[in-house]
Amino acid sequence: MIQVDASRVGFVQDQLDPIRSGLVISGPRALRKASQLRDNGYAGALIADPAFYENGVATPEEPYLSRTDELPTTDPLGHAVQQQLAAGATAALTPTGYLRTGDIAAVRAAVREVSTREDPRVVLALPIDAGWLRSDLIGRFIEELVAAPGLKAVMLGGQLDPLASLPEALTGLARILTEVPGTALLRTDLAAFGALARGAVFAGYGLSSRLRHIVPPSEPAQSSGFADSPAVLFPELMALFLGKTLARRFAATHAPVCECVACGHRLLDSFPSNRDVRPAARHNTAVLMSWQRALQTLAAGPERQRWWQERCRAAVNRYPVVNAAIRQPNGFQVQPQLLRWSLLDPAPSAPASAGAD
Structure with a gap:
């Protein structure tokens, strides 16, 4: 899958393998763009990612988030799933908030709530801080994920390249992909291929740098320099x-x-x-x-x-x-x-x- 914001879908849509590839559209305009694509006859795999995790953190009390410009709902998970599927998404991502390192209770709450849904099109989104990949935490994280039914989509958070931030990060990711059936990797870079080789059910390569990782909420994005060329x-x-x-x-x-x-x-x-x-x-x-x-x-x-x-x-x-x-x-x-x-x-x-x- 190619992960892209709504404004750049046209850059790459005709480059995709119509059977083996697809689009992940991220950001506040994802639902509208997904609906437009379906209306215009796009038949490939399609995920509309509202990316709530960019702005909010998951808690044990509220693992799932809603759009800030909408009235609060008692069922943010059900509301988000319904919106994505209505827009024509092949599968719907849970609106999980950003999962801070070590907050096992928030992970458990997200797993517990999604376990009540029986729709196989629902994918548990796991926007995790790269710190979860440490050797002292990865085992506990995997134990929680194994209990989750259906597909899971891991997205890594951190500045610049999260997989370069910790010496053990890549080993931790490989353990997740090997030990947790039905895991995907989204919002990544060339690690998409490493993930597919390690058993990921699908992976999403970010077309732009901001879609190749998650900047943790409330943190300013660090940059390796002014990007005045692609x-x-x-x-x-x-x-x-x-x-x-x-x-x-x-x-x-x-x-x-x-x-x-x-x-x-x-x-x-x-x-x-x-x-x-x-x-x-x-x-x-x-x-x-x-x-x-x-x-x-x-x-x-x-x-x-x-x-x-x-x-x-x-x-x-x-x-x-x-x-x-x-x-x-x-x-x-x-x-x-x-x-x-x-x-x-x-x-x-x-x-x-x-x-x-």
């Missing part, structure tokens, strides 16, 4: 770089030629400004769809996990080669999450239903 996926290095960074790095040499279906032999350094947001989004999505097709040729379980690990290792090994070619020893630097995926060995076994089928 993020562009460099396939060989399996990482996103600003378009202006790619243009600068390849200024004195030939940039790689991208042969994805969206680019048609376009040079990878030709996305230097924010005027290039649309073509960059189409490039990124086309590359992701090609990776998805490759993943789905493999049997679910260890074979997919080895494929992902080998791709990550090959990418890590390409960094010094590319840097030598551009004569900049530190031109491109391996991102921590990519390195950790390259070192994470396949699990001994994986659920039979694993992986994007």
Whole structure:
């Protein structure tokens, strides 16, 4: 799935595999946009995420939230589910508030309430702080999730890259995907593929940086710098770089030629400004769809996990080669999450239903 805000659906809609992919639309305009898509004949998988967790925290008394511009309701869960399904969503996310690290009572309350619903289209949304992935908490968290019926959708909160914030974060995520049947990963980056390889039932890659993680409520968003050009996926290095960074790095040499279906032999350094947001989004999505097709040729379980690990290792090994070619020893630097995926060995076994089928 490609996770996108309502204003950018048109950037990528025609790039999606109509059977194996779909859209997750996030934000306050998600319901309206989902309804418009259905009215216009869109038949693919569709989730409308109101993203209440961006503005409020789950508590044991109120694990589910309502829109702040609506009258309070005694059943925020039922109301949210009804709205999403009425808008044409394939499945409805629970309106869970942000789950602070260690608040096991709030997690338990969300699980308990959703367990009273018998509709298989209801997906328990779990917008969790990355601190839940610590080794001293992950076991308790998994115990609560195993009791929840149906599908679960984990979304990670934290500044910048939550999976790089803790050395044990990736291992904790892998445990959830392996030990909790029916788990998905939304609002993420290239970890979407690692999740699918580890058994996620589906995953959502965020088209923009703010949709690749959750900034905890009441915290200002941290930034790695002013983004005056779009993020562009460099396939060989399996990482996103600003378009202006790619243009600068390849200024004195030939940039790689991208042969994805969206680019048609376009040079990878030709996305230097924010005027290039649309073509960059189409490039990124086309590359992701090609990776998805490759993943789905493999049997679910260890074979997919080895494929992902080998791709990550090959990418890590390409960094010094590319840097030598551009004569900049530190031109491109391996991102921590990519390195950790390259070192994470396949699990001994994986659920039979694993992986994007």
